[in-house]
Amino acid sequence: MTAPAESIVFEGLRKSYGGREVLAGVSAAIRAGEIFAIVGPSGAGKTTILRLLDLLEGVGGGRIAYDGREVHFGDPEALAQRRRMAMIMQNPVMFSATSFDNVAYGLWLRGLDEAEIRGRVFAALDFVGLLEAAGQRSDRLSGGEQQRLAFARAAVLRPKVLFLDEFTANLDPANVRALEEATLRHRAETGCTTVIVTHNLLQAKRLADRVAFLLDGRFVEVSPTHTFFEDPARPETRAFLSGELAF
Amino acid sequence: MASAEILQIVLLSLLVSGTATLIGAGIGIPAGALVALKDFRGRRFVRTVAFTFYGFPPVLAGLLVFLLLSNAGPLGFLGWLFTPIGMIVAQVVIVTPIVMGVTISAVMVVERRTRETALTLGADESQWRATALHEARVGVLAAVMLGFGRAISEVGAVLIVGGNIAGYTRVLTTAIVLETSRANYAEAMIFGGILFVIAFAVFTVLHRLQARGIL
Numbered sequence: 001m002t003a004p005a006e007s008i009v010f011e012g013l014r015k016s017y018g019g020r021e022v023l024a025g026v027s028a029a030i031r032a033g034e035i036f037a038i039v040g041p042s043g044a045g046k047t048t049i050l051r052l053l054d055l056l057e058g059v060g061g062g063r064i065a066y067d068g069r070e071v072h073f074g075d076p077e078a079l080a081q082r083r084r085m086a087m088i089m090q091n092p093v094m095f096s097a098t099s100f101d102n103v104a105y106g107l108w109l110r111g112l113d114e115a116e117i118r119g120r121v122f123a124a125l126d127f128v129g130l131l132e133a134a135g136q137r138s139d140r141l142s143g144g145e146q147q148r149l150a151f152a153r154a155a156v157l158r159p160k161v162l163f164l165d166e167f168t169a170n171l172d173p174a175n176v177r178a179l180e181e182a183t184l185r186h187r188a189e190t191g192c193t194t195v196i197v198t199h200n201l202l203q204a205k206r207l208a209d210r211v212a213f214l215l216d217g218r219f220v221e222v223s224p225t226h227t228f229f230e231d232p233a234r235p236e237t238r239a240f241l242s243g244e245l246a247f
Numbered sequence: 248m249a250s251a252e253i254l255q256i257v258l259l260s261l262l263v264s265g266t267a268t269l270i271g272a273g274i275g276i277p278a279g280a281l282v283a284l285k286d287f288r289g290r291r292f293v294r295t296v297a298f299t300f301y302g303f304p305p306v307l308a309g310l311l312v313f314l315l316l317s318n319a320g321p322l323g324f325l326g327w328l329f330t331p332i333g334m335i336v337a338q339v340v341i342v343t344p345i346v347m348g349v350t351i352s353a354v355m356v357v358e359r360r361t362r363e364t365a366l367t368l369g370a371d372e373s374q375w376r377a378t379a380l381h382e383a384r385v386g387v388l389a390a391v392m393l394g395f396g397r398a399i400s401e402v403g404a405v406l407i408v409g410g411n412i413a414g415y416t417r418v419l420t421t422a423i424v425l426e427t428s429r430a431n432y433a434e435a436m437i438f439g440g441i442l443f444v445i446a447f448a449v450f451t452v453l454h455r456l457q458a459r460g461i462l
Contacts (some may be wrong), residue, residue, distance in 0.1 A: 054405065056366060083369040093364040096382055105378075106368035 004030040004143055005193040006067045006084065006160040009055060014061035015048050022048050024217035032067070034189055035194040037208035037225075039201060044214045046197040050163045053195065056202045058176065066161070083110065086159040089207050090166040092150035093198030094138035099130060099149055102138045106157045124156035125149075128182055151182050158189070162186070168203065176203075201241065205229055213237050251412070257329065260418040263405070264398035267335045271398075272391045278343075279350025279390070283358060284376045293352060297398055300344035305337075306403030312337040313407045329410040334418070336405035342394035349393055353386020354379055392453050396446055412455030419445075 001152040015023040022045040030036045038046045052059050063073070095102050103121045104133075112120075125131045128148040133141060138149060147167060154162060164183065167201045168176040178202035184207065187194055198204055202213050204225070211228040213221045213236070221234045232238050270447060282293050314320050316328040316336070327333040358379045365375035380387070402420035409416035419442045426435035 027431075039369065054367060058362060062402075079369075079371050082366065087367040089363070093360050095281075095364075095378070096385075109369050109374050157369065190339075 005191045007032040008064070008066055008193065008195070009068075010049075010053065010062065010064045010160065012062035013049065013052060013059055013064070015045070015052060015057075016060050019058075022217055023052075023060070026214070026217065026219055027062075027168035028212060028219060028222055030193060030195060032193055033095075033187070033191045034209040035183070035207050037196045037198060037204035037211045039198060039204050039211060039240075040214035041197070045217050046214055047165055048188060048194065048216070049147075050087065050165050050197055054085055055082050055164050070099075083157075084159060084232075085161040085163065086157050087152045087163040087165065088147070088154050088167045090169050092146055094140055094146055095143075095180065097133050097138065099125065099138050099141070100134045102149060103153045103156050106153065110157075120156050121152075124152040126154045127155060127185075129178065144171050144178075147171060147175065147179060148182070149184075151179060155182075155186055158190065159192060161195070163195045164194065166197055166199065169199065185191065213240060215240070253416065253441075254438070256417055256419060256422050256438070259416075260399060261445070263331055263334045263418060264338060264395060266344075267338030267342050267398050268391060268395040270335070271394050273345050275343045275346030275381075275394070276350050276387055278423045279347040279387075280354055280380055281377075282347075283354035283377060297344055297347045297351060301348040303341065303344055304403070305341050305397075305401040306407070307369075308340040309337050309404030309407035312340060312404065315429075316408065320424040328408065329412060330415060331409070331416060334405045334416060335418070338398045338401070341401060341404060342398050345397055346390045346394045347407075349385070349390030350387050353383040353390060356386070366378040388453060388456075390462045392449055395449060399445060400442065410459040 008171045009028075011027045013023050014021070025051060026045070028036075038049060040046055051057050052073075053064060055071065055073050057080045063070055066081060067086070069077075069081075071078055095105060100121055103124050104117050104236040107117045107120060119196065122131065122134065125134055128151050130141075130145060130148055130152060133149075138146065141149060151167070168179050171179070180203065181195065183196075187191060194207075196204065196207060208225045210222060211225050213228070213232075213234070215236055221228065221232060221237045224235065227233075229238065229241065232241065279297070282290060287462075312333065313328065315322045316325065316333050317323055327336065361379055361382050365378045370378060370392065370460055400420060400425055405411075405416070405418055406421050406424065409418070409421065411417050411421040417425070419438050423435045423438045423442070426432070426438065
């Protein structure tokens, strides 16, 4: 499971829904291979950033570049860029099929031959500890197992960029730990750039190289993880970490 | 009543309703998928029309097809009135909106659910549409079953267009009407029982396929 990672640079990202401005000019440069966490209160626009970066919708303003190549939602090259990335959502949708078929889906879309698909799917299922469930219908798996399956479904694509959107919310501690370990192992083995959106500050502390604090549609602070938690530069960050920030 | 005559009525019922369902599915499934998955001008209007025709009264469908196929009608030259082909045409008019309407609902439900997942895994526009159709397969099959159920159990259209001619256009439902009007309740009940068994068998097969995870 090796794939060179891609850097992401986004500048002045803006996005509004129904006249309400969710992102008001967000900028950051995410280095190739780093784990970058975005934290912030509910409704701050964290998930919106991931959706824009994954080219699921167009920006209202600003630009996004992967390894220096600017890509726009809806452009012909957007599909190729989307195929270099993968996303795991908070509530994964499983197709009505076996675990094997769910993990194989993205490889079938890319037209790989069956022998390679089998090898990669079994390796990915083994990676998340679901090899035994290969032939089981995915809708009969538990919530935690489904989320691990979603991880395998993304990892099997050997993405250069992986987006994780609250991917352990509502899971039991054992599955949270399994998924966090999978994230770290995945990065160690592939060097994949990983962007995490999380409410869980401890998770950001455990996983991320750098943490960004999003408030009112803007990054208030982007710092290395240790600095962010131990010596934040901004009073808003300190207030957020101490739970004193009122929303 | 001779068992050969009963068998002939059962087989004609299956042939007429089965053929009408196949044709109705051939039109209704692609049309329903198109309305559910393709954004085009007037899409909402087409959807409303499809749902309106969902409850189209069979007897009215029969009357319209009768007028079309009668000697004075625009398609009278075909000579299909009071023939099994005419009955199939009438049932296609009844079945198609049902298959189309249920297909629209089934595909739209999974379309919302699966679109983003398919896109994040690298699907292009045509691939996610194919995925949505595949995910809606149980609903689409249910649409076909519902269409068949409506076709084989309706009486108004086949009576008007077919004429209930013994040995030629008599089907289970028109036979029940006839035998009841003659006060032959036992024979009417036999036909009713056969009709029930056919409907039961069709839905049992569907349920088994779902339970085994084939669908």
